[in-house]
Amino acid sequence: MPLILIADANESFAARMADELKRTGGYQVTVAGNGPDALKQCAALKPQLAVLDGELPEGEPAELIPLLRASVPDLPVVVMPVSTEQLPPNVTVQGTLFKPFFFPDLMEMIQPLLGPAASPTSQPCSTVTGRPPPSSALQGRLSAGGLNPANRPATMTPGDNVRRAIESQLENLSRALHDETVLLAQGGRVLLSVPRLSATASAALSGVVAKAWSATDAPPEVLRFEGTGESNHYLLYSLLVAGDVTLSVALNSRIPLPIIRRVTRQAAGEIAKLINTDAAPSTPE
Numbered sequence: 001m002p003l004i005l006i007a008d009a010n011e012s013f014a015a016r017m018a019d020e021l022k023r024t025g026g027y028q029v030t031v032a033g034n035g036p037d038a039l040k041q042c043a044a045l046k047p048q049l050a051v052l053d054g055e056l057p058e059g060e061p062a063e064l065i066p067l068l069r070a071s072v073p074d075l076p077v078v079v080m081p082v083s084t085e086q087l088p089p090n091v092t093v094q095g096t097l098f099k100p101f102f103f104p105d106l107m108e109m110i111q112p113l114l115g116p117a118a119s120p121t122s123q124p125c126s127t128v129t130g131r132p133p134p135s136s137a138l139q140g141r142l143s144a145g146g147l148n149p150a151n152r153p154a155t156m157t158p159g160d161n162v163r164r165a166i167e168s169q170l171e172n173l174s175r176a177l178h179d180e181t182v183l184l185a186q187g188g189r190v191l192l193s194v195p196r197l198s199a200t201a202s203a204a205l206s207g208v209v210a211k212a213w214s215a216t217d218a219p220p221e222v223l224r225f226e227g228t229g230e231s232n233h234y235l236l237y238s239l240l241v242a243g244d245v246t247l248s249v250a251l252n253s254r255i256p257l258p259i260i261r262r263v264t265r266q267a268a269g270e271i272a273k274l275i276n277t278d279a280a281p282s283t284p285e
Contacts (some may be wrong), residue, residue, distance in 0.1 A: 001029050002027050002047075002049065003029070003046075003049075004021055004027050004029050004030075004046040004047060004110070004115040005032065005045070005049070005068075006018055006029060006030070006031045006032070006051045007035070007037075007038040007050065007051070007053060008031070008051075008053040008056065008080070009033050009056060011033065014033075014201055016103070016205065017029075017051070017103065017115075018025040018031055020103040020106070021106070024103075025110070025111065025114075027114065029052070030045055030047065033057070034057040034059055035056055035057065035058040035059025035060075036058055036059075038056070038059055038064065038068065039067055042068045042072060042075070042116065043071040046071070046072055047072065047075070048075075048076070049075070049114055050075055050076070050077045050281060051077075051078045051106070051110075051238075052064065052079050052081055054080055054081030054099075054148070055086065056154075060088075061079055061087075061093075062088035062090070062091055063238045065093070065166040066091065076113045076136060077094060078093065078094060078095035078096070078106075078113075079093050079097070080097050080098075081098060082099050083098075092190070094113055094119060095109045095110070100223075100224065100225045101223070110213060147191070162275075162277070163192070165274050165277075166184065166274055167192055167194065169267050169270050169271050170184060170192055171194050172267065173249070173264065174195070177249055177253075177255060177263065178251075178253045178255065179195070180251045180252065181193065181195065181197070181249065181254070182194045182247070183197075183206065183247075184264045184271065185209055185246050185248065186243075186244055186245045187210070187244045188207065188256065189206065190202045190205075190206045205248075205250060208236065209236070209238055209246060211247065212236060212238060213238065221237070221240065221261075222236065223235070223257075224236055233248050234251055235252075235254045236250055236251075237249050237260050237261070237264060239264055241271055241272050241275065242272050242276070245275065247264060247271060249264055
């Protein structure tokens with residue numbers, strides 16, 4: 001049975017990860033709270049995978065990973081940074097999972113590394129070195145769905161028919177996500193929202209979306225928790241549709257992340273087609 005080393009100073013978070021990996025993956029797990037402890041356990045237990053916090057005390061990933069691999073050559077490593085600044089430069093890792101994340105995302109990442117042979121439809125984890133390039137696998141899925149984030153449309157002002165069609169897509173997405181808020185924005189400007197928000201709420205949410213995108217250089221999606229307390233804590237998932245046009249959902253309800261991603265990407269693909277059609281020059285008769 002594969003053994004996973006989790007190195008994270010947050011004891012409760014590490015314990016929850018360990019429980020999830022044991023329960024859903026059947027893995028053995030050992031936990032370290034700092035760099036020296038991780039090195040000691042790695043040398044003694046010879047794990048098959050290491051999952052490292054990007055802010056591990058006395059364990060800068062760029063320095064820790066080569067030391068871990070001195071004990072276990074070619075040890076697969078998954079790093080959990082808060083931002084891209086915490087990614088180890090010039091060190092190859094087998095996965096990057098930005099905090100905060102859902103535990104099923106961790107399982108999805110490590111199963112191709114430790115689990116049985118992947119099914120034909122499974123996507124292997126990509127290798128990340130230094131700052132992550134845009135995910136080619138995700139980019140391919142977006143393009144297949146009609147999205148082309150490389151396109152940079154000018155300020156979007158859809159015609160009435162296209163606007164109604166886009167509103168219909170937003171309404172369908174909101175219903176699929178238990179009537180949560182859905183927002184289409186461009187450069188901090190709200191284009192459409194469902195349900196319709198007040199000017200103040202619309203400006204506030206679009207500002208959160210713009211700030212979230214400005215804080216990341218790993219397009220074409222953003223996933224983060226917002227709010228300062230239990231009463232206003234929510235998940236923001238934002239997807240790049242075309243250029244600087246983004247489709248975002250703000251969720252208070254607990255919906256599995258794979259479902260959120262799947263239905264939002266489907267809606268984004270349809271909206272991208274509508275945007276591209278609306279922007280296409282008409283053919284003279």
